[in-house]
Amino acid sequence: MADYVVELKHVTKRFPGVIAMRDMHIQIKPGEIHGLIGENGAGKSTLIKVLTGVHVPEEGEIYVDGQKVSFANPVQAREAGIACVYQELNIVPMLPVVDNVFMGRKVTKPSGLLDYPRMHKEAHEALELLGHPEVDTHTECGKLGMGLQQMVEIAKAVSIKAKLLIMDEPTSSLGEQEVKQLMTTVRKLRDEGIAILFVSHKLEELFELCDRVTVMRDGEHILTEEMSTMTNDRLIQAMVGRSLENQFPKEFGTRGPCMLEVKHLKELGVLKDVSFKAYGGEILAFAGLVGAGRTETMRALFGADKIDGGEIYINGKLVSNKNPGQSIRNGIAFLTEDRKGQGLVLSESVKMNLILANMKRFKRALLLDHPKIEKNSQEMISTLRIKTPSSNEICAQLSGGNQQKVVIGKWINCDAQIYIFDEPTRGIDVGAKIEVYNVMNQLVKEGKCVIMVSSELPEVLGMSDRVIVMREGRVMAEIDRDSDHFDQESIMKAAWGGAIA
Numbered sequence: 001m002a003d004y005v006v007e008l009k010h011v012t013k014r015f016p017g018v019i020a021m022r023d024m025h026i027q028i029k030p031g032e033i034h035g036l037i038g039e040n041g042a043g044k045s046t047l048i049k050v051l052t053g054v055h056v057p058e059e060g061e062i063y064v065d066g067q068k069v070s071f072a073n074p075v076q077a078r079e080a081g082i083a084c085v086y087q088e089l090n091i092v093p094m095l096p097v098v099d100n101v102f103m104g105r106k107v108t109k110p111s112g113l114l115d116y117p118r119m120h121k122e123a124h125e126a127l128e129l130l131g132h133p134e135v136d137t138h139t140e141c142g143k144l145g146m147g148l149q150q151m152v153e154i155a156k157a158v159s160i161k162a163k164l165l166i167m168d169e170p171t172s173s174l175g176e177q178e179v180k181q182l183m184t185t186v187r188k189l190r191d192e193g194i195a196i197l198f199v200s201h202k203l204e205e206l207f208e209l210c211d212r213v214t215v216m217r218d219g220e221h222i223l224t225e226e227m228s229t230m231t232n233d234r235l236i237q238a239m240v241g242r243s244l245e246n247q248f249p250k251e252f253g254t255r256g257p258c259m260l261e262v263k264h265l266k267e268l269g270v271l272k273d274v275s276f277k278a279y280g281g282e283i284l285a286f287a288g289l290v291g292a293g294r295t296e297t298m299r300a301l302f303g304a305d306k307i308d309g310g311e312i313y314i315n316g317k318l319v320s321n322k323n324p325g326q327s328i329r330n331g332i333a334f335l336t337e338d339r340k341g342q343g344l345v346l347s348e349s350v351k352m353n354l355i356l357a358n359m360k361r362f363k364r365a366l367l368l369d370h371p372k373i374e375k376n377s378q379e380m381i382s383t384l385r386i387k388t389p390s391s392n393e394i395c396a397q398l399s400g401g402n403q404q405k406v407v408i409g410k411w412i413n414c415d416a417q418i419y420i421f422d423e424p425t426r427g428i429d430v431g432a433k434i435e436v437y438n439v440m441n442q443l444v445k446e447g448k449c450v451i452m453v454s455s456e457l458p459e460v461l462g463m464s465d466r467v468i469v470m471r472e473g474r475v476m477a478e479i480d481r482d483s484d485h486f487d488q489e490s491i492m493k494a495a496w497g498g499a500i501a
């Protein structure tokens, strides 16, 4: 058996104006979980796309089991035993599990008809191996939760007998429980001898799961090391090329007047009764498990979903936020959790996307003020460290994390009074997170009100002045930074429905 399942040597991949990957090498051993980390735009997704035959590199070699190969398309890579679970799952929600597992492949009887009994059996065996024998292969995929849909996607890889399974930020839309299950499954696959390449921005996750880790920066290989000898600080240093003093640069302001008050907000089946107050000059965090109703609360008060009861007051005045347009006029900016879908025009430039939420600020006598737009985009690119060849680059060409930064920039341009950030740092690298926190600090300093929905407890504890914990469409607890209960344990307890002493 060859030493490595997959090996890349001297691989270079260029795009117009950008070298996405330069003289890159990586060696993946059979039965190891190999972490891959790097800043936004470092070249991780490009590496994956080269391994899966989506991109053909200009230079370099790829070896599978010691044999030199070249992939002209994704089918060839799959046939060589390389499978990938992308962040946006390739599941067809209307189809049953079995058809999703066998997507793009056929198992036929001698008669030429599809052999469904065998397909069900194999799909079930794959799911059983993943630790989910309870999933009925007849169920429509859309009816399963996110975690199980992902299992179906992994089952697809298992059923083609993949040697290498690549996962690109697989935990970003999973709840805590689902993340635990996924980790168990990934370890099981490793024990079956399958190699895993695991891409993530979450350091704790990599430390918990991986046997080895590779760091990329600016398209190049920086290091590959055993995880057991790696430290947090060295990993960050390798990623960003400098050490980061403080991951949560919290600044303390003075609490101003109540800017937003929500009373008895209700939405059938989703929000039971939500009341809270948010003040200028503070960061109010919303914590809770996935599905607790945090995003739904924000969408409801922003007018993105219809409510069945409740009142919203802005600066003491009753308002009706019937739709997002009205809410924006009432001074609310909402950075949604689903930034790709709701935030960005992919075919437009970085510069234009940045001004999209507030065109009128960038007009002079009805015409666009181009020098002003350019100045603004240069500022945003440097504040948020957006990695782009220029402000004219089309957003579709940016890496995932850099697209998110553009959306954040767009909402900062909004001149709002109340800023709602839903999972603001999901998918962005450690360095960029700090920039986002600094933006929040700045807003608070200007007396604005910042609401942050976050599933990352370190971030909640690191940056907020007050935290509201939700569970099943209700507010369970409100904990002040000064309180004795401002800690991980109390928040988790409330999130699971327990009382805080």
Ligand SMILES: Nc1ncnc2c1ncn2[C@@H]1O[C@H](COP(=O)(O)OP(=O)(O)OP(=O)(O)O)[C@@H](O)[C@H]1O
Residues within 6 Å of the ligand: 015, 016, 018, 019, 020, 038, 039, 040, 041, 042, 043, 044, 045, 046, 047, 387, 388, 397, 398, 399, 400, 401, 402, 427
């Ligand atoms: N199709 C493309 N056309 C032009 N440039 C591209 C294209 N795809 C990627 N790039 C550029 O290549 C570089 C590497 O991007 P890549 O998507 O590999 O980064 P990444 O490490 O996956 O980042 P993230 O953590 O944000 O997902 C970036 O500068 C990106 O803008």
Ligand SMILES: [Mg+2]
Residues within 6 Å of the ligand: 044, 045, 046, 399, 400, 401
């Ligand atoms: Mg990427």
